[in-house]
Amino acid sequence: MSSTEQGTSSAAPAEPTTAPESAAAPEVPESFYYVHGKDKVVHKVSAGALQHSALIHGMISNLGYTEEQAKANPFPFENIDGDILQMVVDWCNQHKGKPTPPEDTNLPKQKEKLFDLVLAVNYLEIKELLTYCCKQVAMMVKGKSPEEIREIWMIPTDAEDEAAEKEAKKRAGKEAAGETAAAAGDAK
Amino acid sequence: MKLHRMPHLVQRMILEELGFDERFFLSFTSKRTCSLLGLFRPDFKGISITINISKSKVSVRVQKPRAPRIPDVINEWEFNIPYKQYLMNDSPIWKIDGTAVQVEKYDSTILCCGLIDERVGSDTTSNSFVVFGKVLRHLNSVLNIERCQLCEFDMTIPVGLIPQLDFNFYYGRIDFLSGDSMFMTLEDLTVLLENIKTKQLCLIDIVLSVPGYKYQKNPEKKSSIDCLKIRNFDWVDFPELPAAKRIIISRKIEMDQMNMVLTSWVAGRNREIEIGEFETDEFSDRNRETIYTGIETHAPQLTKAEITSFFDSSQHSLNLRLLRNIVAVDILRESDGIRATIIEAAMESHVNQKLFVFVWSDSNLRTIGRANN
Secondary structure: OOEEEOOOOOOOOOOOOOOOOOOOOOOOOOOEEEEEOOOOOEEEEEHHHHOOOHHHHHHHHHHOOOHHHHHHOOEEOOOOOHHHHHHHHHHHHHOOOOOOOOOOOOOOOOHHHHHHHHHHHHHHOOHHHHHHHHHHHHHOOOOOOHHHHHHHOOOOOHHHHHHHHHHHHHHHHHHHHHHHHHHHHHHO | OOHHHOOHHHHHHHHHHOOHHHHHHHOOOOHHHHHHHHHOOOOOOOEEEEEEEOOOEEEEEEEOOOOOOOOOOOOEEEEEEEOOOOOOOOOOEEEEOOEEEEEEEOOOOEEEEEEOOHHHOOOHHHHHHHHHHHHHHHHHHHOOEEEEEEEEOOOEOOOOOHHHOOOOOEEEEEEEEOOOOEEEOHHHHHHHHHHOEEEEEEEOOEEEOOOOOOOOOOOOOOOOEEEEEEOOOOOOOHHHOOOOOEEEEEEEOOHHHHHHHHHHHHOOOOOOOOEEEEEEOOOOHHHHHHHOOOOOEEOOOOOHHHHHHHHHOOOOOOOHHHEEEEEEEEEEOOOOOOEEEEEEEEEOOOOOEEEEEEEOOHHHHHHOOOOOO
């Protein structure tokens, strides 16, 4: 039910191509919305599929867009990589109107992709997918030693944490000093 | 994949998916991770710690009951901490309660620990106690420990070990188990009784390493022991019992010792006690005279049904069916008029008799279904 097209988030995106409807299509024509990520590729997604995302569902309810307006104003998610948004859209389409299974084996195995997916799904508030993702993340450290867990989840050592904290304090101090100097300059 | 860069909600969801082993190992990666785990404690039931003390080492075994459906999962780890600490070549370093500890895996579930923090001095035995304390504090900070058993079969608890117990933690139950007597210094016993927080503390066979002394209660310290079980009572000062809401002494005490407990209570001491359970000789008029010497007694105000509900209450270890010849008498505390009912009862197929002290405290009266007027 989705299509993807190279385009921009400009007011009038090109007409996306639509995948063939399933045989059991609802009688009432379904409304579609458009989303794009960092790469500006616009994805056409049905309202039914978007119901998985509490964030988008809330936006749709509040905006009351007509299909024309929705087409003209794709929801921009600039903080989400295009391929990750594609994964999310695919998942929403696959699970549109269906009860979600207890496990999902189609999640990415590469840890960086999974990390980005978790952040995106959390942002978009897709509860079931977030649960699968968190299960998958937890599975990554099953049977691993503390050293292996540190590597997989990139956990800094205490010394690294302390150094980072010191650095952050130093930076905050410099910024505060800069602001004070600027304020003093303004006052003059 | 940076765990610490995940939003809080996501971190929580991930940590909730972790099994016992993964959570256990994750806690050793850094102080920050340990704090994170402390925020999201799992709902693991029945986790227990067993501390085994021997002549060469102290070990801490942490166990989670096996799930019936997955019996192959062991859910058990043991830290062996030798008194003679040594540097272990090429062993990984874990962060335990903020300190770098070398850990060597002996077999699938046994971890040998050595302290490599030079700041704590070169005394290897005290270093091992430091590690012991750190291991306990670490485990308490990330897991909900319900029960702690301290087992010692070589007669003596090493001096300085008890003060290393984690006194910030509220234990479900602490049992001191021994094949025979368990020797402890008066200082260590004092530290234990005045600092530990627990539902139940079993000091069944504790014997002072220097006999003849009694534990002197510090009146400044508030009781945090709900139930204290004692068998060997040589160290107990009867006019000033250790501070606990419920005290059970399961070895026969003399009638004059019982008199000391009650006289002291009437005079306003032994105030922490709400329920006492003592074993005495068979009751006779003469024995009763000894018990109540110098104490004004009154007709009992508890009804038979209330005494029954006292014994039936879940807090109580004895079944009413095993008791017979129940006789009750009341005494009053002089300073505030608080009442206590003293209940004597013979036990089925038992030479000794039981003497219960039921103080009319709010919680006790609630137990028997009577509001405090």
